[in-house]
Amino acid sequence: MKVRKYIGANTQEAMSKLKKELGSEAVILNTRTIRQKGILGFFKKPLVEVIAAIDEKENKSxxxxxxxxxxxxxxxxxxxxxxxxxxxxxxxxxxxxxxxxxxxxxxxxxxxxxxxxxxxxxxxxxxxxxxxxxxxxxxxxxxxxxxxxxxxGKPEPIDIIDIPKVIFFIGPTGVGKTTTLAKIAAQLVIDGNHNIGLITADTYRIAAVEQLRTYSEILKLPLKIIYKPEEIYKAMAELKDNDIILVDTAGRSHKDIVQKNETQELINSVKNKEVFLVLSMATDYFTLKSIINQYGYIENYKIIFTKLDEAETYGNILNVKFQTNNSLSYFAMGQNVPDDIKIANIEEVAYKLIGEN
Structure with missing residues (x-):
């Protein structure tokens, strides 16, 4: 989001400056009358200040x-x-x-x-x-x-052999992407064989940025914050000494077209990558089908299920796997970092589905 302030002798002049730079798609956030600076400002005609914003997108060929x-x-x-x-x-x-x-x-x-x-x-x-x-x-x-x-199918966790690489965590809001990323980051740190870097593109929620910042400080991992897809190049350059970079993407509605385009642009900007779609076991199958369809533009993602501790049944694991034919990877349960996550146990799921505990 690009926010700009424009000042003119009147509203028409301020708006003219605004449209010249941002165009007609800009959204007016605030308009007010202000005094000119300095003591003499009290004796001069007030000015008009207009604050506007526009979604900033990279011009594509x-x-x-x-x-x-x-x-x-x-x-x-x-x-x-x-x-x-x-x-x-x-x-x-x-x-x-x-x-x-x-x-x-x-x-x-x-x-x-x-x-x-x-x-x-x-x-x-x-x-x-x-x-x-x-x-x-x-x-x-x-x-x-x-x-x-x-x-x-055989579960597929992060491939730590083919590195360096970037790991994207995608999914709708409220499924626990940030906590899941932190759990995996902590496990990689404990493993001790890799240099881990963090990037967050989830700047729409201040809480998400602060949450990941807290984890990065605890784990002593570098964190970069990006506000638009093209900034990932600079962030990756600054994290060039890290062989695994974990990226937390924006968690908004899966029906948000702007978010879809930004996520697609972000993922397409990286060659050696893995993408994990994070889904919640607390979500009903009808909604899960809608989510899966909305993320169909992303190829070869793996699936992480969260909130297994809140699930009454495990049927949606099989439903989603059958519908997508994409690999399962991790199951997460609870809020404890890094303990409450494990590689998907398909044998346990299979026996639970046929009523065997």
Whole structure:
């Protein structure tokens, strides 16, 4: 956000200066009459002061605009293909098509928050591959849990081999991105094998900046604050001695178009990177689907789930994994730094989903 002050002999003159520099898109924040400076100011005609602001964006070339457009188109095509595949799999399922030995597992998955179509799809495919008539109950349970683990996939934490790199944490407001970043930063510091730097682009919330500043002081890590995407180059140059840089992005509504563009520009500005989409287990599946769709313009992100301690069920972990086919990475629970985070335990999730604790 670019804020400027303009002073003129009258409102028309001040506004003329404003429009000349900021254009017609500027937002007027305040207008007031002020005295001229000095003792003689009391005897002179008052001036008009106008304070205005405008979103400051880097002017992009036509080529970059086309690249962003093509990326969005390709992303939409990918989402449509995934949707078509899901619909094709989910069509015309009923109880008769699911092996009778698996009906209770279907019901258990649904009870634990798994979407009906997803539960049906998974169990239908298991039934196609295995003859359960000669299997014991224990064998069936192992087969079902194993297949759920296959769907959940092998978790992928931060790759600390391919460095230096930049790690972006994205996601809607209120999911715990800043705390999650701090937990991972603390674990990397404890590991002691890397130089860690921090960047925050979440300047829309003063509390987020101060929170990360506090963590950086405790962990003795350098912190850079950026107000617009292009400033990341300067921040990275100042952190050139750090081989892993963690970036906290703005946590606003996932429907905020301005935030989407800024986040996309920020991520596209870095070559060697990893992106982690942070989601809360306290969010319902309908909203999660909306969030995932809104972040569909970002390729190859990994998924972090927070607030597992607040979750009644674990179904949304499987739902999101099935919908996105993106790798799970970490599970976070509680506010303790660095303890309340771990690499995703898919075996634990699989057994909880079928009612086994």
């Amino acid at each position: 036509r080529q970059n605009e086309n690249e962003i457009f093509l990326n969005e188109v390709n992303s939409e095509i990918k989402k449509l293909r995934t949707l078509v595949e899901r619909v094709a799999i989910n069509e015309n399922f009923d109880e008769k098509e699911i092996d009778e030995n698996l009906i209770r597992y279907r019901d258990e998955l649904i009870k634990n928050g798994v979407d009906y179509n997803i539960a049906t799809t998974i169990l239908y495919k298991i039934g196609e591959q295995v003859n359960f008539n000669e299997k014991s109950e224990e064998e069936i349970k192992k087969i079902v849990s194993y297949n759920i683990m296959e769907y959940l």
